[in-house]
Amino acid sequence: MSVHIVTRRDFLKSSGLAAGGLTLGIGFGAGTALAGDASAASETELNAFVHIAPNGDTVLYCGRCEMGQGISTALPAAVADELEADWSRVTVLQGDGDEKYGPQGTGGSKSINVMFTPMREAGATAQAMLVTAAANRWGVATERCYADNHVVRNRDDERTLGYGELAADAAKLDIPETPKLKTPDQFRYIGQPIPRHDMADVVTGRRTYGADTRLPGMKYAAIRHVPVMGGSVKSFDAAEAKAMPGVVDVIHIPRFENAYGSLGGIAVVADTTWQAKNALEKVQVEFEPGPHGSYDSKAYKAELVSRVEQSCEKVHERGNLAAAFEAAETRHGATYTGGHLSHSPMEPMASTVWVREDDVEVWASTQDPAGIQRTLGAYLERDPKSVIVHVMMAGGAFGRKFKCDYVQEAAALSKAVGAPVHLTWSREEDTRTGYYHSLSAQRIEASLDADGNVTGWLHRAAFPAIRTTFDPSVERPSEGDLDAVSGHPYGIANMQVESGLSPAHTRIGWYRAVYAIFYGYAINVFTHELAEKANKDPLDFYRQIYANSTNPEQAEQVKRSLGVLNLAAEKAGWGREVPEGHGLGIAVHHSFESYLAMVVHAEVDGEDIKVHRVDCAVDCGLVLNPDQATAQMEGAVMMGMSLALYTEVTFRDGAVVNSNFHDYPVLRAQEAPPEINVYFTNTDARPTGLGEPGVPTFAPALSGAIFAATGVRHRDLPIKPMTV
Amino acid sequence: MPESLTVNGQPREFDGDGDMPLLWYLREILDLTGTKFGCGMGLCGACTVHLDGQAIRSCLTPVSTAFGREITTIEGLSADGSHPLQLAWIRHRVPQCGYCQAGQIMSAASFLDSNPKPDRDAVDQAMQGNICRCGTYNRIKAAILDVAGGDTEETA
Numbered sequence: 087m088s089v090h091i092v093t094r095r096d097f098l099k100s101s102g103l104a105a106g107g108l109t110l111g112i113g114f115g116a117g118t119a120l121a122g123d124a125s126a127a128s129e130t131e132l133n134a135f136v137h138i139a140p141n142g143d144t145v146l147y148c149g150r151c152e153m154g155q156g157i158s159t160a161l162p163a164a165v166a167d168e169l170e171a172d173w174s175r176v177t178v179l180q181g182d183g184d185e186k187y188g189p190q191g192t193g194g195s196k197s198i199n200v201m202f203t204p205m206r207e208a209g210a211t212a213q214a215m216l217v218t219a220a221a222n223r224w225g226v227a228t229e230r231c232y233a234d235n236h237v238v239r240n241r242d243d244e245r246t247l248g249y250g251e252l253a254a255d256a257a258k259l260d261i262p263e264t265p266k267l268k269t270p271d272q273f274r275y276i277g278q279p280i281p282r283h284d285m286a287d288v289v290t291g292r293r294t295y296g297a298d299t300r301l302p303g304m305k306y307a308a309i310r311h312v313p314v315m316g317g318s319v320k321s322f323d324a325a326e327a328k329a330m331p332g333v334v335d336v337i338h339i340p341r342f343e344n345a346y347g348s349l350g351g352i353a354v355v356a357d358t359t360w361q362a363k364n365a366l367e368k369v370q371v372e373f374e375p376g377p378h379g380s381y382d383s384k385a386y387k388a389e390l391v392s393r394v395e396q397s398c399e400k401v402h403e404r405g406n407l408a409a410a411f412e413a414a415e416t417r418h419g420a421t422y423t424g425g426h427l428s429h430s431p432m433e434p435m436a437s438t439v440w441v442r443e444d445d446v447e448v449w450a451s452t453q454d455p456a457g458i459q460r461t462l463g464a465y466l467e468r469d470p471k472s473v474i475v476h477v478m479m480a481g482g483a484f485g486r487k488f489k490c491d492y493v494q495e496a497a498a499l500s501k502a503v504g505a506p507v508h509l510t511w512s513r514e515e516d517t518r519t520g521y522y523h524s525l526s527a528q529r530i531e532a533s534l535d536a537d538g539n540v541t542g543w544l545h546r547a548a549f550p551a552i553r554t555t556f557d558p559s560v561e562r563p564s565e566g567d568l569d570a571v572s573g574h575p576y577g578i579a580n581m582q583v584e585s586g587l588s589p590a591h592t593r594i595g596w597y598r599a600v601y602a603i604f605y606g607y608a609i610n611v612f613t614h615e616l617a618e619k620a621n622k623d624p625l626d627f628y629r630q631i632y633a634n635s636t637n638p639e640q641a642e643q644v645k646r647s648l649g650v651l652n653l654a655a656e657k658a659g660w661g662r663e664v665p666e667g668h669g670l671g672i673a674v675h676h677s678f679e680s681y682l683a684m685v686v687h688a689e690v691d692g693e694d695i696k697v698h699r700v701d702c703a704v705d706c707g708l709v710l711n712p713d714q715a716t717a718q719m720e721g722a723v724m725m726g727m728s729l730a731l732y733t734e735v736t737f738r739d740g741a742v743v744n745s746n747f748h749d750y751p752v753l754r755a756q757e758a759p760p761e762i763n764v765y766f767t768n769t770d771a772r773p774t775g776l777g778e779p780g781v782p783t784f785a786p787a788l789s790g791a792i793f794a795a796t797g798v799r800h801r802d803l804p805i806k807p808m809t810v
Numbered sequence: 811m812p813e814s815l816t817v818n819g820q821p822r823e824f825d826g827d828g829d830m831p832l833l834w835y836l837r838e839i840l841d842l843t844g845t846k847f848g849c850g851m852g853l854c855g856a857c858t859v860h861l862d863g864q865a866i867r868s869c870l871t872p873v874s875t876a877f878g879r880e881i882t883t884i885e886g887l888s889a890d891g892s893h894p895l896q897l898a899w900i901r902h903r904v905p906q907c908g909y910c911q912a913g914q915i916m917s918a919a920s921f922l923d924s925n926p927k928p929d930r931d932a933v934d935q936a937m938q939g940n941i942c943r944c945g946t947y948n949r950i951k952a953a954i955l956d957v958a959g960g961d962t963e964e965t966a
């Protein structure tokens with residue numbers, strides 16, 4: 087077997103910490119730690135995250151899901167820091183789905199936000215227990231002992247005891263209620279560019295992903311989905327397919343009406359994926375399109391535009407917009423659109439499921455193991471706790487792997503054939519049956535006074551909301567969905583926010599940065615347009631807007647937005663001379679509690695758009711790992727550039743027309759901006775996430791750069807749509 | 811009649827449908843899962859391996875093409891992960907999710923064999939068939955140029 091699978095059922099047993107801890111959100115409440123089952127594991131469990139073997143080898147568990155964002159290094163490094171562990175003695179393992187790890191659903195750039203302090207506490211409590219164990223051994227006061235790089239030292243003599251020698255004793259002690267945490271100047275790993283723990287495995291092909299699970303007796307499957315949401319399989323003929331070599335069975339999976347359920351389809355189970363795929367092509371199938379069979383995304387976008395160009399449902403109002411518009415020196419309005427996006431991680435949806443009589447075992451690339459337990463529990467009518475979920479490394483996810491329809495399908499197949507079944511979707515199915523980023527239309531109108539101050543702002547938005555996936559009766563964005571607009575730190579005194587009718591005709595999901603993509607685009611590009619109307623440089627104009635934003639409740643947001651804006655402008659040399667055909671653009675946006683500003687230097691030559699340089703300024707509070715944080719920004723620039731220029735999923739007759747990377751092109755190596763500079767304000771403020779916040783500023787900054795270069799204003803994303 | 815081929819220096823016998831793409835033979839018969847599936851159409855490069863030292867897309871190459879010849883996958887690029895590109899990938903901290911990286915490294919290795927001292931443009935051209943959705947392109951290029959010795963800029 088080429089795959090090592092960490093099946094550590096002993097850790098799946100409720101640790102006892104979880105029950106007490108859940109009330110605290112996560113569990114290091116007072117209580118007695120359970121020592122690891124000595125017969126089953128050589129390591130002693132000091133808490134769910136910290137296990138130490140007699141020889142001192144230490145395993146740190148990561149409860150959050152890894153998909154390339156580096157969380158399985160960042161969080162364990164925080165544990166190790168407070169633990170005073172020697173990083174070279176540490177192995178990081180991915181925790182299975184288990185509530186003892188606290189919330190594991192990995193999205194919304196929340197891992198750092200939510201888990202940083204609990205992880206430090208996990209390390210600090212374990213460290214305190216080791217120190218107490220040493221003090222007891224020596225018969226001295228704990229104050230006379232301290233932890234130092236994997237040993238406890240006695241202050242009064244030269245004696246030391248290794249963590250391995252102490253772990254078993256430490257595990258018998260009470261978990262301290264209020265662990266003492268380090269001050270930032272004492273950090274040894276936090277804030278350092280610690281390399282990812284799994285690099286050597288990645289570059290040698292040993293790192294195993296959801297697509298790489300191999301089990302004895304395992305079968306492989308291929309699937310073709312009902313192409314339209316809410317449609318069904320009308321009829322199919324599998325006779326020819328069933329007679330093909332290696333085929334075990336051809337199975338109709340009916341639609342599972344659950345937010346994370348399968349769209350339904352026909353699957354072939356065979357000895358290899360290739361045989362399954364070949365046989366699938368021979369299945370004659372007729373689909374019933376259902377209620378969304380006439381969905382045409384181009385026409386729908388036009389419809390949303392016409393909706394936002396008339397008055398919609400008011401969800402927020404302040405000041406007196408009518409009076410502001412009346413008194414305006416200048417008024418301006420513009421409409422912005424964006425299309426559906428497919429996440430298209432390089433690893434398509436992949437999972438392996440083994441449905442057995444008493445339990446179910448899952449190996450899946452996932453962002454949400456608890457979601458798998460819930461969904462499979464509901465689908466198989468079993469106790470969700472009987473579903474064992476091994477969280478596999480995801481080969482990219484970007485929000486898509488929060489939804490586990492592909493796991494439920496593998497469960498349906500395993501149940502049908504009575505064997506473990508591995509299912510990897512084809513790229514075509516991945517492109518065509520996703521949970522898409524909403525297409526959108528926004529209309530903004532604003533008034534300026536004679537000095538170029540923005541006095542009024544009307545903002546209408548129409549887009550199928552993510553909530554439609556959970557509640558199909560949702561017909562328009564809610565007040566909450568529009569918070570980022572009404573609560574924007576511009577703090578315009580006279581404002582009205584309206585929501586346009588925009589029901590969904592496909593499944594909508596979270597896509598890296600979510601609504602911030604189109605809000606960030608429209609608000610920034612419109613700001614550039616207002617600057618032009620006011621005859622001002624865009625940077626000066628941003629500064630003027632923020633200077634006018636005096637609501638004390640938004641002072642922090644204003645300060646941090648201005649901070650990154652000024653930093654990016656300074657580092658990029660805003661205002662510098664650029665050659666003919668080149669231009670600089672700037673944008674600022676905050677999302678998921680992190681603040682971003684970007685300056686893009688682009689060149690336009692006919693149809694050709696080249697980006698030469700990007701300067702990003704980031705305020706995410708304390709930076710836990712500058713190298714990984716920089717990598718997230720680089721990735722965000724590339725994804726921002728893909729969606730700014732190319733990516734759009736098009737629906738016709740209810741189904742997606744795109745299929746693979748030729749008609750859903752993403753950014754390639756030769757187009758990557760050669761120079762990406764990332765600057766962090768790096769304050770001591772509470773650290774916030776960076777998986778998503780880098781994405782929204784790129785497209786509007788590029789739009790600004792193109793305008794500076796050519797005088798052409800782009801209001802629609804993508805800028806260079808592919809005709810499919 | 812089983813056919814023979816060599817995979818990572820090991821002789822192998824293949825008895826089956828020679829039309830099977832090499833990718834699935836490697837991943838599902840030999841359980842060499844380091845080579846990845848990304849598109850199945852030769853569009854992404856995730857499945858890149860070497861056939862007699864040349865980079866090929868294994869998703870489009872029937873296993874029969876490899877009969878009597880030598881296949882190298884990421885698992886066999888070096889015995890212990892010490893190929894200069896593997897080391898450079900670690901130095902430059904290239905991978906994010908890492909899923910595309912076996913294909914990237916295999917493409918880069920065969921490219922450097924044929925052009926040991928490329929400039930940045932040549933690297934751009936050589937690597938355009940390998941998609942990285944996580945966006946690690948600049949670190950990939952820096953790592954390749956580092957190995958080529960022409961440009962030792964650090965990205966980390």
Ligand code: FES
Pocket residue numbers: 846847848849850851852853854855856857858867868869870
């Ligand atoms: S899987 Fe072969 S090129 Fe994409």
Ligand code: FES
Pocket residue numbers: 154432481482905906907908909910911941942943944945946
């Ligand atoms: S590192 Fe994730 S696709 Fe390249």
